[in-house]
Amino acid sequence: MSTWAIGIDIGGTFTDVVALNYGGGALRSLKVLTTHGDPAEGVANGVQALITECQIDSRQVKRIVHATTLFTNALIERRGEPTGLLTTEGFRDVIEIGNERKYDLYDLNIEAAPALVQRRWRVEIGARMDADGQELAPVDAEQVKRAVAPLIEEGVKSLAVCLLHAYVDPSHEIAVRDILKQAYPDLDITLSSDVAPVIREFERTSTTCANAYIKPLANRYLTALQRRLSALALPTDVLMMLSNGGLCHVDEARRTPIELLESGPAAGAISASHYSARDSLSDLLAFDMGGTTAKLCLVENGNPSIAYGFEAARQRRFAEGSGLPIRITTVDLIEIGAGGGSIAYRDALGLLKVGPQSAGSEPGPACYGLGGEDATVTDANLLLGYLNPEYFAGGTMNIDVDLAGQQLGKIGDEVGRDKVGVAWGIHDIVAENMAGAARVHVAERGRDPRDFVLLCTGGGGPLHGYYVAQKIGVSKLVCPPAAGVASAYGLLVAPARADRSRTVSVRPGSDSLQTLESAFADLETQVQISLNALEATFGPVRISRYADGRFAGQGFTLTVPLPDGPYHGPGASDEASVRAALLTAFEAGYREKFGRTPPDVPIELLNLRVSGEAPPRQKPPHEAVPTGATATPKARRNVYFRECNDYVDTPIYDRATLCAGFQAMGPLLVEDAGSTLVVGPRGRVSQSLSGNLIVDILEQA
Structure with a gap:
């Protein structure tokens, strides 16, 4: 009997549900509008619809994994x-x-x-x-x-x-x-x-x-979720995605729900890392754009960047220090108020602006026909021809081009442009906002964006990736299979993970190594206990040690990886070697960040950190991608491209019909149930054996 796993990701606009068949690697997905009054209702509706559509026996479902923005929104909205x-x-x-x-x-x-x-x-x-x-x-x-x-x-x-x-x-x-x-x-x-x-x-x-x-x-939400899953005869021992990109048992999530704040975006970064590994692409800018926000994460050597704190509920979205500091381990993301539901408006200076306010799913963009009266990014993309009104969200929703055009026309009257000019302006502003944030994010980490590949996920990532890539100087773009529900899929390939930390002030050059080892050993025990509940399906556990250190007299710390233990007792190297290794580890991290170290200043380790990670014991298989270079467009329609300054008769491909070896020059669109990949006139797209669509952006003639 085939076994299935289900991933559920609640976003600000859509709730994504995916089901993965461990027998043959089949991946099935569905998008439903998020029900903000009772998010568990939208989850139950989506899961019920998907298992009915795929004819999945509830007894075949062995694992359910979940991510949600519910708790982040609760902080923001008080x-x-x-x-x-x-x-x-x-x-x-x-x-x-x-x-x-x-x-x-x-x-x-x-x-x-x-x-x-x-x-x-x-x-x-x-x-x-x-x-x-x-x-x-x-x-x-x-x-x-x-x-x-x-x-x-x-x-x-x-x-x-x-x-x-x-x-x-x-x-x-x-x-x-x-x-x-x-x-x-x-x-x-x-x-x-x-x-x-x-x-x-x-x-x-x-x-x-x-x-x-x-x-x-x-606690109320998780109880309601388990009750609804139980009513569907599905497993109730749900795994929850943490902000650090790992999974924990639902009981652990009840104890410290603060660790779930960035769970959805973290799943997107894990998914990007997983997909890129198929084509040996280790350095990425993971660009995930949904209905409410866009996120970007730096992935180096196949691992998403990790931070040990962030700010929630900022008074000003981009102003550091204007929010609530949260000290948890999290995937290091930047977030831009630019999603499909982001509202366009004329500001006090008469300029066209987009976001961060969002129409969400209730009432949603004007084209949804649910009462929305604001022009949004989705309305603009629809008018430009990037979206297919008959195949939006896999054909599960009816959207109206005329309603989108009416609202864009109103904005056009305010700013003195026609509705097509406004639609392109919205699309371009979103790309520039994301590119500007990406430039800063990458530069702050001492990296050059031209050395990275842009991997696009979410419903909006493939729509905007082509122009975002050009603005930041990236020449290669990757769109993975099922990109529109990539965060939900990321839940099914993520490892189990636990992070623990505590303050112990130690100078590794002179203080007791026994004290240091005892503190690390205690943290490692806590991590092991947390992961023991999942050892049947995840393992073996890999333990990593880190510390927040500084040179004596400095006011702030730098987090660096440390050598594996033990540092004292049985199995440890001699004391001089251990001390030298600890000092070298911190100095190497410090030089990488700042270029040089101050002379003759002792090093202090202030906060000790331990991470434990356990990969899934059962790896999800990949559906075989058939080979064949030819493919026939399923349709053609007029699509606007800036390079041509006009609409162009453009071929539209169905992603399901593309084979490994497919190649074509833009302009073209590739559609699937969850997203649309836009390839402009300078793009050359090919499909790899992994199923990834790879777009090479050629130099301007």
């Missing part, structure tokens, strides 16, 4: 539960004081991101540790209950506990949790020592509060 904060005396206002940096020095009306916890719901207790973990004042059980009682009376459902120096010794926070669990068993409690056991009070408190804020919502 839709979490009433949340309180219990902290050490004197630290009640840390989440409002922040780091006292202005993200815009010249804006006199600047506003910081509002705190997730109202001031009246922040309470203090006298329990206190010093920086070495020595107790200065014990936990008073009666004081804890007195402090929290008014919050319970006012309806607080979730509590963040963030006590001073709990990253050194969590015993006070654990004692507080035990007291409150006995007194208020229905209260959701988040400890900073569980979520972010690292220094810097503002960032640690912000992360803890964010987890507490979304935790009740996450």
